[in-house]
Amino acid sequence: MEPIKIIDAPACPLALANVDTDQLIPARFMKEPRSVGYGRFLLHDLRHDESGDPHETFILNHPEAEKARTLVARRNFGAGSSREAAVYALVDHGFRCVIAPSFGDIFSSNAVNNGLLPATVSEEDAEALLAALGDTPGQLRVDLEAQRITVGGLSVGFTITPTWRTKLLNGWDDIDMTRQYTDAIQRFAADYTRRHPWLDVTPPQPEIISRG
Amino acid sequence: MTMPTTLFDKVWDAHEIHRSESGQSLLWVDRHFVHEGSFHAFDKLREREMSVARPDLTFGIADHYVPTLTRSLGDIGDDKIRGMIEQLADNTRERGITLFGLDDPRQGIVHVLGPEQGLTQPGLLMVCGDSHTSTHGAFGSIAFGIGASEVAHVLATQTLWQSRPKQMRLTIEGTLAPGITAKDIALTWIARLGADGARGHAIEYAGGAIHGLSMEARLTLCNLSIEGGARCGMIAPDETTFAYLRSRPFAPQGERWEQALAYWQTLKSDPEARFDRDVALDAAEIAPTVTWGVSPEEALPIDQRVPDPSALRDEGRVHQMRDSLDYMGLSPGQKLTDIAIDRVFIGSCTNARIEDLRAAADILKGRRSKVPGIVSPGSTQVKHRAEAEGLDEIFRASGLEWRESGCSMCVGMNGDLVPSGERCASTTNRNFKGRQGPGARTHLMSPAMVAAAAVAGHLTDIREL
Numbered sequence: 001m002e003p004i005k006i007i008d009a010p011a012c013p014l015a016l017a018n019v020d021t022d023q024l025i026p027a028r029f030m031k032e033p034r035s036v037g038y039g040r041f042l043l044h045d046l047r048h049d050e051s052g053d054p055h056e057t058f059i060l061n062h063p064e065a066e067k068a069r070t071l072v073a074r075r076n077f078g079a080g081s082s083r084e085a086a087v088y089a090l091v092d093h094g095f096r097c098v099i100a101p102s103f104g105d106i107f108s109s110n111a112v113n114n115g116l117l118p119a120t121v122s123e124e125d126a127e128a129l130l131a132a133l134g135d136t137p138g139q140l141r142v143d144l145e146a147q148r149i150t151v152g153g154l155s156v157g158f159t160i161t162p163t164w165r166t167k168l169l170n171g172w173d174d175i176d177m178t179r180q181y182t183d184a185i186q187r188f189a190a191d192y193t194r195r196h197p198w199l200d201v202t203p204p205q206p207e208i209i210s211r212g
Numbered sequence: 213m214t215m216p217t218t219l220f221d222k223v224w225d226a227h228e229i230h231r232s233e234s235g236q237s238l239l240w241v242d243r244h245f246v247h248e249g250s251f252h253a254f255d256k257l258r259e260r261e262m263s264v265a266r267p268d269l270t271f272g273i274a275d276h277y278v279p280t281l282t283r284s285l286g287d288i289g290d291d292k293i294r295g296m297i298e299q300l301a302d303n304t305r306e307r308g309i310t311l312f313g314l315d316d317p318r319q320g321i322v323h324v325l326g327p328e329q330g331l332t333q334p335g336l337l338m339v340c341g342d343s344h345t346s347t348h349g350a351f352g353s354i355a356f357g358i359g360a361s362e363v364a365h366v367l368a369t370q371t372l373w374q375s376r377p378k379q380m381r382l383t384i385e386g387t388l389a390p391g392i393t394a395k396d397i398a399l400t401w402i403a404r405l406g407a408d409g410a411r412g413h414a415i416e417y418a419g420g421a422i423h424g425l426s427m428e429a430r431l432t433l434c435n436l437s438i439e440g441g442a443r444c445g446m447i448a449p450d451e452t453t454f455a456y457l458r459s460r461p462f463a464p465q466g467e468r469w470e471q472a473l474a475y476w477q478t479l480k481s482d483p484e485a486r487f488d489r490d491v492a493l494d495a496a497e498i499a500p501t502v503t504w505g506v507s508p509e510e511a512l513p514i515d516q517r518v519p520d521p522s523a524l525r526d527e528g529r530v531h532q533m534r535d536s537l538d539y540m541g542l543s544p545g546q547k548l549t550d551i552a553i554d555r556v557f558i559g560s561c562t563n564a565r566i567e568d569l570r571a572a573a574d575i576l577k578g579r580r581s582k583v584p585g586i587v588s589p590g591s592t593q594v595k596h597r598a599e600a601e602g603l604d605e606i607f608r609a610s611g612l613e614w615r616e617s618g619c620s621m622c623v624g625m626n627g628d629l630v631p632s633g634e635r636c637a638s639t640t641n642r643n644f645k646g647r648q649g650p651g652a653r654t655h656l657m658s659p660a661m662v663a664a665a666a667v668a669g670h671l672t673d674i675r676e677l
């Protein structure tokens with residue numbers, strides 16, 4: 001994964017709370033392989049009307065939105081389903097960072113695993129950032145090392161779990177990290193099985209059990 | 213003297229392989245469920261030429277895309293939907309993973325099947341690429357949803373990196389009024405604390421009202437933990453838990469049952485254990501509750517009115533409420549019981565176990581539904597059981613469709629959709645915009661409340677029936 005240090009690019013204001021993963025990518029697109037590019041599914045049903053025409057006023061349909069690397073939203077961003085496809089849609093659209101006062105827990109860890117920075121700010125700072133951007137994408141700088149966001153004259157701090165910060169700064173992947181612990185895992189597993197002998201799974205034959 | 217610990221601590225500590233300097237734990241995973249949507253993770257393994265570390269601890273379940281009108285793959289008209297089910301069968305076969313496939317008599321929604329087959333047990337650490345994995349915590353296990361990258365990690369290593377969440381105890385004492393269900397408890401606390409109210413926390417549900425719940429109701433309650441933003445929800449195992457588990461197909465038997473039981477009985481929070489947050493609710497205060505908006509936090513007791521945004525101060529919240537009312541096609545001040553519905557759905561991992569179907573059938577018996585609707589049992593076993601009890605006849609006689617088991621209209625991936633603009637009273641867990649289909653309007657409530665709404669043609673107070 002590509003490490004993140006500084007993102008200095010246009011940011012899209014999305015002045016909505018509870019933007020859940022069902023909205024980020026509606027379920028019907030999830031049968032597609034990733035190779036088709038998930039960017040065009042991002043917020044599909046907010047972006048288009050029922051006949052499939054783009055809503056001109058929706059921020060992602062703004063001509064500058066294509067260049068945006070950061071999204072600023074209200075609270076509880078990415079709540080709901082664990083679908084990592086929601087993150088693929090953001091990443092394939094070009095986003096590297098989402099700024100919000102709170103995130104769905106699973107969404108944040110999915111984001112970090114795909115090199116997308118979930119930057120948590122206070123509700124007041126989110127409002128200030130949204131106000132500074134207004135209705136159009138605007139230049140915004142995210143400094144991951146300093147944990148600061150700057151738009152024009154406004155500068156606010158953000159928080160992120162330290163391990164996630166390290167992973168993003170270095171572009172690390174969990175599977176690479178876990179490889180160093182292969183021996184410890186094997187030792188643990190042997191001891192664990194000895195302590196919990198009833199957990200060894202022997203699949204029973206399929207049969208109809210009529211129970212409540 | 214050892215520090216008093218919580219149930220969560222005990223289970224977490226038993227699974228911790230390593231703790232990094234930054235506080236991340238490498239955890240052992242006892243049970244891993246994969247479903248059709250897990251294909252991204254299998255693709256990733258293939259890309260990196262990795263094998264599955266413990267196929268014996270991984271279980272495949274076809275639920276998200278399965279048709280509810282047929283059990284035959286050949287009958288599925290949509291190639292892409294059929295492809296999703298075939299791909300799961302191929303991936304599990306290739307990796308030596310047990311599959312509960314479309315035509316397996318044990319097939320069902322993963323969070324109904326796991327407990328029913330005895331795969332879910334106290335003290336386990338369980339994961340699945342599905343947020344409602346929190347359901348399994350009803351047995352006193354740590355169970356949570358993960359994303360596709362994490363699914364790939366678990367497949368490759370049978371372990372997972374996690375940081376220890378904070379802990380919250382939600383205590384409910386007192387007695388629930390007749391007709392009040394676990395669904396009402398969940399919607400009530402989520403409405404009070406918010407859809408992100410328990411974010412970053414593991415919840416332990418405690419208190420007399422919780423331990424008075426049946427296993428099925430506990431599953432509903434833990435299922436909805438994620439809708440309040442919690443990482444997982446747990447209930448300490450007790451006699452109800454053990455009685456449910458005994459002689460389930462995958463439960464330990466004989467001497468192993470005794471060994472397991474001795475361990476399970478130790479799984480509870482010490483009396484002095486400290487929680488980061490303590491929240492209490494009085495069972496007697498909980499009323500039949502329905503959602504009116506597009507987030508599970510937008511819920512109210514059925515005897516209330518649609519809220520008025522102009523009564524709010526915070527501009528962000530005013531905007532959010534207007535947006536919800538607009539999507540839902542509701543006006544401020546309207547009585548909730550005046551909201552007419554177009555259809556009903558009884559199903560999902562939240563409320564499609566046998567007790568849920570019994571509760572709905574109780575209301576529908578000898579009555580007609582004014583609107584069309586689908587009943588999809590939580591598992592094929594539940595379906596057989598319901599048929600043995602004659603519940604299918606009651607649903608059919610009322611005018612509802614009796615279908616096969618699957619996620620169905622909870623998420624619409626198999627094509628069971630609520631048409632745009634229609635309003636559905638639903639036993640599911642998410643009233644998000646477009647969740648049941650583009651433009652669909654969802655009201656969440658308990659199975660009996662859905663049945664009552666079907667009979668009345670509008671949202672109804674079950675207490676008045």
Ligand code: SF4
Pocket residue numbers: 275276321322323342344560561562618619622623641
């Ligand atoms: S029934 Fe709904 S919530 Fe449950 S696993 Fe299926 S799609 Fe998810």
